[in-house]
Amino acid sequence: MKLNYTTALAAGILSAGIAAPALAQEVLKLPNMSYRTGPFAATGTPHMNGQLDYMTMLNERDGGIGGVRIVFEECETGYNTEKGVECYEKLKSEGALVTQPWSTGITLQVLPRTNVDEIPMFAPGYGFSAMQDGRTFKWAFNPPTSYWDGASMIMQGISDGNLDSLNGKKIAFLHLDHPYGKEPLPLFETLAETHGFQFLPIPVGLTEMQNQSAQWLQIRRERPDFVIMWGWGAMNAGAITEAVKTRYPMEQFVSVWWGAHEPDLKLVGEGAKGYRAISWNFVDSESKLMQDVKTHVIDAGKSQLNQGAGEFDTTAYQRGILMSVILAEAVEAAQEEAGTPMITQEQLRKGLESVNIDEARLAELGAEEMMAPFAMSCSNHTGHASAWMIEWDGEKFVKVSDLLTADRAVIDPMVEKASADYAAANQPWQMNDDCAE
Amino acid sequence: MFYRVAGQYKTSYQADYALFPVKQDALLLALILVVAFVVFPLTASDFMFRALLIPVLIYALAALGLNILTGYAGQLSLGTGAFMGVGAYACYKLVTIFPELNIIVAIALSGFFSAAVGVAFGLPSLRIKGFYLAIATLAAQFFLVWLFQKWAWLYNYNASGAIQVPNTQMFGVTVTGARASAMSQYFVVLSVVCIVTFLAINITRGRIGRTWKAVRDMDIAAELVGINLMKAKLSAFFVSSYIVGIAGALFVFLWRGAAEADLFDIQLSFRVLFIAIIGGLGSILGNYLGALLIVALPVIIGTVPALFGLPISSAMVEHLNTMIIGALIIGFLIVEPHGLARFWAVIREKLIIWPFPH
Missing domain, CATH: 3.40.50.2300 (Response regulator)
Structure with a gap:
């Protein structure tokens, strides 16, 4: 006792599939x-x-x-x-x-x-x-x-090129709780271990993007020396507004390139003065x-x-x-x-x-x-372009650093391990052995 | 004329209670199975398999699981998405811990994990009913998704927090992972769905199904005639979550290829619930009709403007799609509030007496 419907629909689908015009x-x-x-x-x-x-x-x-x-x-x-x-x-x-x-x-x-x-x-x-x-x-x-390049450049940007100066400091990492936001975690954790700063990941769930009061309450309590943001979509505007509201010092608030989005900052204008982002492009x-x-x-x-x-x-x-x-x-x-x-x-x-x-x-x-x-x-396959630290001056972004370059000595071994893991998990995986190096 | 039942005499009780008392129903089903097993594989493209057929089957299976709980046993649940997640994560762990395990066995086993979780979260149903129970299952929904995010062991400590389906083979054919062909995946999904549907039809027609229906219609009366409520309700949770768990494992392993915890959030639960309600609560066929409407129709509508070469931007197509589907759902529910299955039943009645209505 089943569907007359399916057959009718199926016929429709079939004819649609066949009739799809092949553009020559x-x-x-x-x-x-x-x-x-x-x-x-x-x-x-x-x-x-x-x-x-x-x-x-x-x-x-x-x-x-x-x-x-x-x-x-x-x-x-x-x-x-x-x-x-x-x-x-x-x-x-x-x-x-x-x-x-x-x-x-x-x-x-x-x-x-x-x-x-x-x-x-x-x-x-x-x-x-x-x-x-x-x-x-x-x-x-x-x-x-890449994101790991970006993370490395942010760390150089906030420490003026000397990561050891971050020793003993506390860095909060406000990120979207999604594969994208978790992507730079391994790099930050490695850097925290080598350079002795305290690293504090603060995830923002997809449903909490627009209301981050819990996250910012935690930031207020923890008083981190820097907040690094890995957000996207509605999350960025939410975080910036919340940061202004809780009077978090903007000079300590740094974002990945996706956070350099003028409409989000125009919402608060002067209030976000000093907010920085690493960016591989400039207007x-x-x-x-x-x-x-x-x-x-x-x-x-x-x-x-x-x-x-x-x-x-x-x-x-x-x-x-x-x-x-x-x-x-x-x-x-x-x-x-x-x-x-x-x-x-x-x-x-x-x-x-x-x-x-x-x-x-x-x-x-x-x-x-x-x-x-x-x-x-x-x-x-990345190219590793350098990037600028750009800062919001109340109306627009201005460059506040020379070109920063990611620390290959830290990233490359991690990439090697990550890609080996990936290939192992996806056996049989075709490697490209034509590459000279 | 086409659906004439005249002349089909039943001479035994067995014949009267057969799965298909009317010959035409069996013929129709046979025709559909031939289309599904032979015609589609011969004609369909990868797009049709991966964007239409496989998701429709998987969603129909998930809705079937929910329908057993909500439609047959009358226990409202909003945790379907999370139970699908339990199935998917269990299957992932089984496949990574025992790489030698046949994928079908892994999927069948993973259903038991979600069944166990389902029974655990079904315990409140012994005390509370209706909307209150829905809230209890809602707790399961939020708790489990949270667990999928926080318990790194579940996703093998993967940095991105997502599970990725490895390539696995069955009888020398790759059926999961990136190397699997769409057709082999389709056959696996279709076979699993057919088997589960067959079992579900028989469970719901038999003694267990009748106790569920009795509990659904009036639990006090059911208790008075000697039905063990606890057994009936928990068995409904068990069977329902088992099927939902299998659907979840298929969802990730034979269709998506990768999944993060957010995939199993409340939206997925609602989607499955809509399929069950629009298809028709308390029916098996309804799940398929509902899945066709909710899952396949948007895809088909989305390709229509391009077919006619209309210069509409893809975002606009998406907006139009949402509006059309929304209108269709409301329309169907006004015309037939008991769902598409009832709609088909009415059409069938009409066909039987056509062309000579009394």
């Missing part, structure tokens, strides 16, 4: 798993806009990359891992050249599949820190810098790169960006632009190497490995002040 047009499919809905949309949307607008600009200005137009399709996940599976399968079936998972949870699901499906995964500034090891993670890339709205985007996309009315709210001048939007810059560089490198503008997934992987954004290239792009130069290779 020559395009580069570089899809993105966006989240413009849900609790993380506030920080997600400007990044997505930035990524999309740069690709649109390339289509408008240069007719794509190497003469082939880019299709930068978005698949909405709402930061939901379940939608992530659906989007991944959908984009894969459409012949995506790259996966941009945009959530550490989805990254975890997709990462083991990269070796099987052979689609490069591009996770700029997020994902697994151990992905830097190109020998183990043949198909995964997280340029320009330069007058740069040639940004002006090109403005002329070809925004003024032409082809952007979804919220102009009234000044989104163009935010760190997040311009970071999105730079993410697409890196990907476009990889596509260009791949085309050059392959000798044809129509590249395959494997060629794009090679392209990502030969991305080299040096000073000269940055100048050519017109983005000298916007990010630090870096290069990837077969064994180095």
Whole structure:
């Protein structure tokens, strides 16, 4: 006694599957798993806009990359891992050249599949820190810098380069209780052990993002010398407002790059003066790169960006632009190497490995002040770009440090161990033995 | 005409109480099974397997588990998501501690862990009823998810706090992990779901199911006719949590591939509860219909604009989707408050007398 319904629906699904139009047009499919809905949309949307607008600009200005137009399709996940599976399968079936998972949870699901499906995964500034090891993670890339790099740079930033000066101090780590927020924990714990500071993780659950009174009560009681924040979406605004309310000294409050989000800080304005974040990018709205985007996309009315709210001048939007810059560089490198503008997934992987954004290239792009130069290779899938400590002056972010560089001597052995563990847990795991080093 | 029952004489009690007293029902089921076991594997793409078929089956199984507790035994539960989590984490620990263990055995065993937890949290049902019991199971929901986060042993001290499914093989075919093909996973899920459904139908039709229904309809009366309430209620919790636990293990191992504790939060419990309510409480078929509506329809609707080449942004599709599904749910509940299973029953009645209504 079962469903007439199923059959009817099944027939519908079947016909839908068959009727899906196969586009024979020559395009580069570089899809993105966006989240413009849900609790993380506030920080997600400007990044997505930035990524999309740069690709649109390339289509408008240069007719794509190497003469082939880019299709930068978005698949909405709402930061939901379940939608992530659906989007991944959908984009894969459409012949995506790259996966941009945009959530550490989805990254975890997709990462083991990269070796099987052979689609490069591009996770700029997020994902697994151990992905830097190109020998183990043949198909995964997280340029320009990883979370462990970021954590190491923050520690240098707050100690003026001498981590031993933190001896005996207390550092609270306010983080989202999610794979993303837990990612830098091992590094902080190692550093705490070597340099003798007290490390205090304070998790914020997904349901408590907007009301962190319990966490800040704990911070008030513990009186840490620094609070380091690893937050996302609604959590950042919640933490900043709460910090202002409890009068926590802003000079001691430092965030990872995702916390450098102007709209969150504008809520409190002057009150957040002195708040710092490590950031691998910096706003330069007058740069040639940004002006090109403005002329070809925004003024032409082809952007979804919220102009009234000044989104163009935010760190997040311009970071999105730079993410697409890196990907476009990889596509260009791949085309050059392959000798044809129509590249395959494997060629794009090679392209990502030969991305080299040096000073000269940055100048050519017109983005000298916007990010630090870096290069990837077969064994180095992160590139380890340096980053600035930027500070909120009440209206905007200003650079308050020279370029900081992560401490490789601490991170690399940890990466080696983490990637070996990963490969062991995912047997049989294909290593890339072609890498020279 | 198509559903004529005339001429199908029952000559024994056995025939009258058979699983399919009407021949057409058996034919229809056979047809569906042929579609599920033969037609889909021959035609479906990876997308269809992983985005539609596998999740529908798994959610239907979870709803089936809940339906036994809520629909048959009348004990309201809001802890389904957490019980699924118990199954998933138990399966993960079993597979990592005993790598040689066959995955099906591991999944079947992991059900017992969630059944034990379910019975423990079902104990309050002996004293409290209705909404109060729902609150007690809500405590299970929050406590267990908290435990999944804090008890690092459960996820083998993984730095990200997530569990990741290793590649495991069965008869030389990889069925879990990244290397498994969608089709092999589909077959495993389908087989497990078919077996559990078959058992569930028979349990609910038999003596145990009847005691559950008696307890549901009026527990004092049931006690007066000699039903042991404690046994009935706890056995309902046991069977329900067992099935839910299996569904949880399948959910992570044969579909998601990785999971963090947040996956099993209250949203998942609500989702399963909605499937059970919209499908129809106290029915087996309803779980499948409900899962189709709640899980598959959004995916199908999401692909429609692209099919017609409509230039709608993906975020807009998502918004529209939420609105359409919401409207459909309200619509169905107004037209048929007893769920889709009842809806189908009405259609079947009509078909039987069609084209000559009295």
